[in-house]
Amino acid sequence: MDMKATKKKLGMKERYRVLTRDLGWEPGYQSKEAIFPYVRYEGIKVHDWDKWEDPFRLTMDAYWKYQAEKERKFYAIIDAHAQNNGHLNLTDARYLSALKIFLQAISPGEYAAHKGFARIGREFPGVGTQVACQMQAIDEIRHAQTQIHAMSNYNRYYDGFHAFADARDRIWYTSVARSFFDDAMSAGPFEFMIAIGFSFEYVLTNLLFVPFMSGAAYNGDMATVTFGFSAQSDEARHMTLGLECIKFMLEQDPDNLPIVQGWIDKWFWRGFRVLGLVSTMMDYMLPKRVMSWREAWEIYGVENGGALFRDLARYGIRPPKGWDDAEKAIDHMSHQFMLGLYQWSFGTAFHSWIPSDDDMAWLSAKYPDTFDRHYRPRWAHIKQLKAAGTPFKNYGLARLCQCCQLPCVFTEPGDPTLTCHRETVYKGEKYQFCSDGCKDIFEHEPEKYIQAWLPMPALFSELGGDVAAWMDWVSLRDGADNGDYDGSRDQRHFDEWRGLATSNL
Amino acid sequence: MQIDLRTVSIQPQRNAFDHLVRRFGDKPASRYQEGSYDIQAAENLHYRPTWDPDQQLYDAGITRIVMRDWYALKDPRQFYYSTYTLTRARQQDTTEANFAFVESRGLADRLAPELREAVLRLLVPLRHAAWGANQNNTFVCGYGFGTAFTQPCMYHAMDNLGIAQYLSRLGMMLGDVDALDAGKAAWLDGPAWQPLRRYVEDCMVVRDPFELFVAQNAALDGLLYPLVYARIVDGELSARGASAVAMLTQFMAEWFDETRKWVDAVLKAAAAESDHNREVLQGWMAHWNDRAAAALVPVVELVLGADADEAVAAQIAAFKARIHKTEISF
Amino acid sequence: MSTVFIALQANEETRPIIDAIEIDNPQAVVNRQPAMVKIDAPGRLVVRRETIEEQLGRAYDLQELQINLITLSGNVDEDEDTLTLSWNE
Numbered sequence: 041m042d043m044k045a046t047k048k049k050l051g052m053k054e055r056y057r058v059l060t061r062d063l064g065w066e067p068g069y070q071s072k073e074a075i076f077p078y079v080r081y082e083g084i085k086v087h088d089w090d091k092w093e094d095p096f097r098l099t100m101d102a103y104w105k106y107q108a109e110k111e112r113k114f115y116a117i118i119d120a121h122a123q124n125n126g127h128l129n130l131t132d133a134r135y136l137s138a139l140k141i142f143l144q145a146i147s148p149g150e151y152a153a154h155k156g157f158a159r160i161g162r163e164f165p166g167v168g169t170q171v172a173c174q175m176q177a178i179d180e181i182r183h184a185q186t187q188i189h190a191m192s193n194y195n196r197y198y199d200g201f202h203a204f205a206d207a208r209d210r211i212w213y214t215s216v217a218r219s220f221f222d223d224a225m226s227a228g229p230f231e232f233m234i235a236i237g238f239s240f241e242y243v244l245t246n247l248l249f250v251p252f253m254s255g256a257a258y259n260g261d262m263a264t265v266t267f268g269f270s271a272q273s274d275e276a277r278h279m280t281l282g283l284e285c286i287k288f289m290l291e292q293d294p295d296n297l298p299i300v301q302g303w304i305d306k307w308f309w310r311g312f313r314v315l316g317l318v319s320t321m322m323d324y325m326l327p328k329r330v331m332s333w334r335e336a337w338e339i340y341g342v343e344n345g346g347a348l349f350r351d352l353a354r355y356g357i358r359p360p361k362g363w364d365d366a367e368k369a370i371d372h373m374s375h376q377f378m379l380g381l382y383q384w385s386f387g388t389a390f391h392s393w394i395p396s397d398d399d400m401a402w403l404s405a406k407y408p409d410t411f412d413r414h415y416r417p418r419w420a421h422i423k424q425l426k427a428a429g430t431p432f433k434n435y436g437l438a439r440l441c442q443c444c445q446l447p448c449v450f451t452e453p454g455d456p457t458l459t460c461h462r463e464t465v466y467k468g469e470k471y472q473f474c475s476d477g478c479k480d481i482f483e484h485e486p487e488k489y490i491q492a493w494l495p496m497p498a499l500f501s502e503l504g505g506d507v508a509a510w511m512d513w514v515s516l517r518d519g520a521d522n523g524d525y526d527g528s529r530d531q532r533h534f535d536e537w538r539g540l541a542t543s544n545l
Numbered sequence: 546m547q548i549d550l551r552t553v554s555i556q557p558q559r560n561a562f563d564h565l566v567r568r569f570g571d572k573p574a575s576r577y578q579e580g581s582y583d584i585q586a587a588e589n590l591h592y593r594p595t596w597d598p599d600q601q602l603y604d605a606g607i608t609r610i611v612m613r614d615w616y617a618l619k620d621p622r623q624f625y626y627s628t629y630t631l632t633r634a635r636q637q638d639t640t641e642a643n644f645a646f647v648e649s650r651g652l653a654d655r656l657a658p659e660l661r662e663a664v665l666r667l668l669v670p671l672r673h674a675a676w677g678a679n680q681n682n683t684f685v686c687g688y689g690f691g692t693a694f695t696q697p698c699m700y701h702a703m704d705n706l707g708i709a710q711y712l713s714r715l716g717m718m719l720g721d722v723d724a725l726d727a728g729k730a731a732w733l734d735g736p737a738w739q740p741l742r743r744y745v746e747d748c749m750v751v752r753d754p755f756e757l758f759v760a761q762n763a764a765l766d767g768l769l770y771p772l773v774y775a776r777i778v779d780g781e782l783s784a785r786g787a788s789a790v791a792m793l794t795q796f797m798a799e800w801f802d803e804t805r806k807w808v809d810a811v812l813k814a815a816a817a818e819s820d821h822n823r824e825v826l827q828g829w830m831a832h833w834n835d836r837a838a839a840a841l842v843p844v845v846e847l848v849l850g851a852d853a854d855e856a857v858a859a860q861i862a863a864f865k866a867r868i869h870k871t872e873i874s875f
Numbered sequence: 876m877s878t879v880f881i882a883l884q885a886n887e888e889t890r891p892i893i894d895a896i897e898i899d900n901p902q903a904v905v906n907r908q909p910a911m912v913k914i915d916a917p918g919r920l921v922v923r924r925e926t927i928e929e930q931l932g933r934a935y936d937l938q939e940l941q942i943n944l945i946t947l948s949g950n951v952d953e954d955e956d957t958l959t960l961s962w963n964e
Contacts, residue, residue, distance in 0.1 A: 050722070052955045058717070058725060059710045063676035065733055069746040078596040088907055095951055098938065100707035101637050106941045108634030125555065151584050151692075157605075158699060159686035162680055174683055178699050182626040185580035188562075192579055196557040205564040209588040216668040222591040225602055250882065250911070257910035265910050269884050273944045280951045330909060344948050347877030351950070351962045384869045386554065493589040513564055 056097035065166035076165045084300075086291035089166030092288050093400040095280035103175065107182075114186060114270045121263045122193040128541050129260040132327040133198065133534035138252075139191055139264060140200040140390035141317060144207040145217035146248075147187040150271075152221035154180035154238055160229040169269040169288075172281045176237075179274040186270065188437070190263040196431050197537075198530050200389045203515035207389055212438070212495040216445045219492060220314040224307075226488070230289065231303050237282030239307035243345055244315050245275055251336040252318060255326040283348075290355040297356050308360030309477035313444040319374035320381065323403065324395060332406035337370050362477040375415040380449040382422065382524075383434035386507070389516050391525035405466045414456050414460050431524070435507070438513040440496050442471040442489055443478035445489070450474050466490065563757050568616075570623070578591055580625035581692050582616050605690040608755040609825045610815055615691025621810045622697075622803065629700045633707070636796055640711065643738050643792040644718070652789035660787050661719055666847050667777065668794070669716040669728025674769070675709035677745035678702075681761040689754040697807055701762065704804070708797055715793045740840035747836075756814070756829050762808045764833035765866050768841055768857070770801035776856055777848050805867070813871035823873060830868060831875040834861070879920045879949035879960040882913040889943045891930035892922075898930075899923050911945050920949070922958040 050058065067075055079086075098106075098440070120126070154177050161173035188204075195201035208214050224235035253268030276452040289296045319333035340443050349359040381392040395403065400419065425432045438447035439461075452458045462473040466486045473479040482489045503509045520529050560566065561574040564583040590602045592663050600607060605615060612618070624632070647653055656664070682702035689695040716724045732738050744765065751757045774797045783791050791798075816823045847852040865875070881896070883889040889912065896914055898902060903916040914920065927935045937958055949960035 050717075052953075056889045058722060059713050060706075061708075062725060062729065063672055065673060065714070067727065067746050067749070068733070069743040070750050074748045081596070096938075096941075096953060098941075099710050100703060101641065101710070102938050103703075104630060104633040104637045104707070106938065108630045109942050111630050115627060128555075148584070148586060152586070153587070154699075155695075156688060156693075158683055158702075158761070162687055167676075170680075170683075174679070174699075174702060174706070177683070177686070178626070178703055181580075181696060181699065182630075184584060185576075185626050188579050188584070189576055192562070194572075195562055196559060197555070198558070201562070202559055203563045205562065205583045209586055215589075215591075217680075218586060220590045221604055226592040226594045226596075227594040228596055246948075250913075250946055254909045254911055269910065269945050271883075272946055273941060276947050277941075279946070283950065328962055342876055344880075347879070347948065347962050350964055354963060467792050476716075488592050488595070490590045493591050495589075498589075533558075540554060 042293070052097055053094075053323045056094060056099065058147065059099050060094070060171050061167045076163060078163050078229055081164060082230050082299065084230045084289055084296050086289075087292055089164075089169065091291065092166050092168045094168045095284045096277050098175065103106075110270050110273065111182075111476045114266050115189075117266045118190050118193070118263050125537075125541070126262060127194060127197055128534075129262070130327075130534075130539050131259040133335060133530050134393060135259050135261065135327050136194060136200070136526070136530065137390040137392065138197055138321040138325040139261075140204075141321065142212075142264075143187060143191045143201055143204045144211070144389060145214045145317075145501035147184050148206070148208040148214070149217050149221045150180050150184040150187065152218070152225060154178075154184060156221070156225045156232050156236060159225075160232055160334050162312055163229045168219075168276075169285070172284075173233075173279075174524065176274075176278050176281060179278070180437040182274070183271045185268075186267040186327075190267040191490055193263070199390070199517065199528075200530075203389065203521075206515040211389060211516065212440075212499075215493065215495045216317075217314055219445050220310055222261065223310065223488070227540070230299075233285045234300065234303040235307045237278065238286050239282075239304065240312065240346065241275060241313045242282045243308060244311045245272075245279070246340040246344065247336055248315055248318050249275065251331055252322055252326075255322060255330045258328050259326055273343065286352070287355070290352075290357065291532060302356060302484070304357065305361040306470070306481050308366075308494060308516060309362040309475075309481065312366050312476075313363065313446060313478070316369075316373050316446070317377060320377040323374035324378045324392075324399070328514060329402065329428065333374050334370055334406060339467075339507065341370075361480075362475075365453045365475065365477060369450065371410040372414070372451060372456055375403070375407075375411065376451070377448050379415070379418060379422075379436075383432055384438060384447070385523050386433055386435065386518075387510075387516070389514075389521040391523060391528050391530065394419060394426065408417050410456065426524075438496055439472055440494050441478050442492060442494070443482050444475075446474055447493065448472065448474040554717055576627070577620075577623035577625050581696060583692075585692050585695075586734075603690060604688075607688060608690075608753045610755040610818075610822050612691075612815065612818055612822075616693040617814050618691065618694040618811050619769065619814070620693065620697045620807050622807055624697055624700055626862050628796075633704070636799065637707075640793075643795060644714065647789045647792055648718065656719070656787055656789065660782065660785055663848050664778075664787060664790050665716060665724050665728065666731070667773065667844070668712055668790075669720075669724055670732040671734070671773065672709040672712035673729065673732045673768075674714070674741060674745055675705050677748065678766065679705035679709065681734060681748050681751075681757050684752075685754045685758050685761075688752070689758075694811065696852075699756070704800060711793070711796060715790070718793070719790075731752045737843040740842075742843055744836055744840045747862070757827045758808075758811070759821070759826065760837075762804075762835040763812060763868065764830060765837045765840075766801070766856065767805070767808070767867070768834075768837050768860050769861065770797065772841060772860050773844055774798045774801065774857060776860065777841075777845070781848060809871050812868070812873060816872045826873045827875045830873055834864070834875065835874070876885055876917045877949075877962040877964060878915050878917060879947075879962060880915045881922070881947045881960060882911050882918060882945040883940075884918070884943045884945060885910055885912050890941075892927055892940070895926040895930045899926050902928055911917040913945075916960075918964075919959065921960075923926065924956050 157173045157177035161170050161177050164170050191201055224232050249268050253265050256264040289300055322333045351393045364403045385392045400416055440447055448461055450460050453461045460475055464471055464479055464481040499510045525531055560572050565578050577639040585603055594600050679702045682698045682705055686695045686698035748760050774794050778794050779791050816826050838857055842853055842857050845856055849856055893912055900916050900920050903914050906913045924935055924937050947960055949962050952959045
């Protein structure tokens with residue numbers, strides 16, 4: 041018999057089904073409840089895991105092949121970058137502040153996503169879902185590692201990178217990102233998926249990776265462009281996983297809608313806050329700018345997010361509750377963040393600075409309704425103080441939001457002259473918030489958020505407010521890692537080295 | 546801008562990240578070190594898991610193994626994502642060439658029918674066992690402590706999936722999709738497979754990550770791979786004329802040789818840490834090895850018949866000798 | 876109508892892919908940015924294997940797109956011959 045002639049030729053979808061979903065089976069010796077213990081307590085009802093649609097049908101052979109190709113390209117470029125002093129191709133070394141924030145706050149988030157996806161890649165009962173989550177789990181450790189490897193060479197020449205592992209656990213501003221990922225990981229598998237797979241990946245990471253990485257290219261940073269775009273090529277799979285997962289939950293049972301909507305509301309706002317710093321990276325930290333945060337928001341927030349929520353409307357999903365407040369904050373947030381970073385720059389393992397006259401002209405052109413009116417005068421004042429030899433520093437205790445952990449530096453959605461401040465009392469204790477969005481999140485799960493580790497109060501209670509002891513504890517080297525870029529070691533080194541590289545003196 | 550290297554003399558300000566200098570001294574760090582050590586959050590975790598408030602988000606206390614430093618469980622292959630992926634991509638090239646060779650020359654079709662039947666009977670249901678291994682290694686990665694220990698488990702889990710997919714392709718090449726259905730029916734209901742399926746399902750409810758590592762990667766696979774791929778496919782079946790099948794399982798044989806060095810290194814480091822650890826490991830090893838051996842006898846019988854007991858006994862002896870080198874005796 | 880998009884790294888490998896996408900999607904708008912090319916289309920965008928193969932002059936597996944893909948937007952449907960992005964409205 042000629043076997044070949046009788047063999048069924050499988051299409052891609054059927055072949056993928058055979059090579060993944062068909063591997064699983066109904067357990068007979070242990071109950072499904074015992075094997076998948078965490079899949080019911082959140083209240084999401086799933087009747088048929090086979091209805092899950094696989095987003096990209098990658099089998100391991102193709103995964104190894106294509107990922108290896110990406111890896112070869114990536115390491116070839118960063119090796120060349122290190123060997124050729126690629127850091128001297130930067131437009132300006134102040135740009136490195138953005139990378140320092142990235143390494144201290146975002147790369148640990150990649151690692152947390154790796155762990156979280158490994159967990160849900162085991163906890164979800166459907167094979168298709170598990171495989172997609174597992175691929176994301178292995179991708180995410182890739183991202184953490186490629187970022188560390190790309191920045192390793194910068195660490196050899198510039199300050200602020202050396203203690204990223206200590207900063208991750210101890211310094212105040214990284215707590216913003218880590219509390220976000222800790223929040224997702226401490227949630228159940230479905231909420232984790234909405235948090236990271238949908239809200240973070242689908243709605244928000246384009247804002248982080250696409251315009252910012254394009255900006256890195258524009259500023260001569262080939263190492264970062266390479267890890268950024270190389271990571272983002274995995275994100276296309278992850279975003280699609282997030283979208284498929286949300287559609288799956290909504291199609292499985294109408295009772296899932298209010299739970300999913302609640303998570304979308306929560307995680308949009310959490311994500312908007314945690315990625316808010318990207319606004320400053322784009323508007324202030326790129327010496328040459330590709331587009332403003334406002335312009336990026338128009339493309340990836342308004343246009344793309346709008347399309348997404350119009351698509352999901354068929355399930356009864358509405359845009360996230362905080363969407364309008366977010367829109368009102370867009371023209372203010374990068375300025376508010378940068379002013380905050382500047383006044384607390386003694387406590388950051390990266391530099392900030394006063395924008396130059398050129399920078400301010402650009403900012404006022406990009407933010408015609410807000411910059412000249414609200415922020416230029418404050419920069420002018422700060423500039424005067426610096427010129428007078430009394431630079432503006434705030435050693436006071438920043439009031440941190442109990443939910444997002446950012447200092448409460450934002451203004452009221454309808455009134456940019458008034459700082460927004462909310463509080464609530466729970467079991468006799470008073471808790472502070474930066475916004476209605478954060479207060480609502482707290483009030484929905486107070487028992488979770490009262491556990492938050494708040495780094496600033498920890499400084500004052502454990503170290504008695506001794507700033508030098510605190511700097512030791514967070515491995516911050518005073519006078520090197522922190523403060524104004526103007527006059528910093530990084531600035532001096534970069535100018536000297538670049539001088540050596542471009543002249544014969 | 547082009548930099549003229551001759552004129553540039555710039556001094557690095559430091560050799561490596563602080564946490565690596567503390568561990569390895571003030572010298573440049575390897576990419577394995579950068580990508581593995583201390584990259585899991587260690588302090589000031591914010592919230593307790595809602596799925597189990599008795600645990601911390603990263604909790605070294607959910608296993609009975611106790612380590613002062615979980616990063617002592619180094620992977621001797623020093624795999625980080627890139628080296629892992631490049632290694633597997635190269636092996637995948639070979640495997641793909643092997644599949645193409647067997648296919649293009651019609652070698653599968655030339656197998657004697659009883660030989661083909663034997664191959665399908667043995668190998669196709671194992672794709673489900675490999676899926677079980679994937680679940681278990683994903684678990685160890687997710688809940689284990691410290692990147693040095695957990696990251697290779699993620700790679701291992703993806704390898705388990707790859708192996709399940711190679712076995713599925715082998716089944717389709719030798720016997721069409723129907724062969725996969727028959728294999729699944731045997732896995733679910735065939736008497737020869739039930740002890741193994743029970744073993745795999747029992748592993749799926751073990752929530753001590755290190756015990757699961759022992760049960761899956763040492764006790765079960767430590768017997769299964771040498772028995773199935775070395776003793777039966779490369780030995781018995783090749784001798785009977787099925788060397789084409791050995792080409793299709795070359796990956797599994799090589800993979801086992803590579804990964805057992807990692808498994809042994811982990812066991813050895815954990816046992817060397819304390820008498821307590823050694824005793825716990827010995828208990829687990831004795832328990833799971835007995836069960837694995839019993840589960841594999843009827844599977845091996847499918848091909849070796851009456852010789853199965855002898856083959857399993859010989860492999861148990863070899864496995865014990867291997868594990869004794871890690872200072873774990875059972 | 877909502878916009879779907881796909882963004883690819885700007886390099887020699889993607890040039891024929893971008894050409895193919897333009898051929899198959901006359902409404903598409905190609906935006907060239909530093910190091911990347913973003914292609915927007917109203918409602919729907921199709922990437923066809925055959926068209927890419929014609930541009931490339933060799934066989935092409937649509938999964939090769941992964942290597943140079945930066946991001947995309949819209950519901951994804953992929954089989955051997957096409958990758959389609961679309962929004963339901």
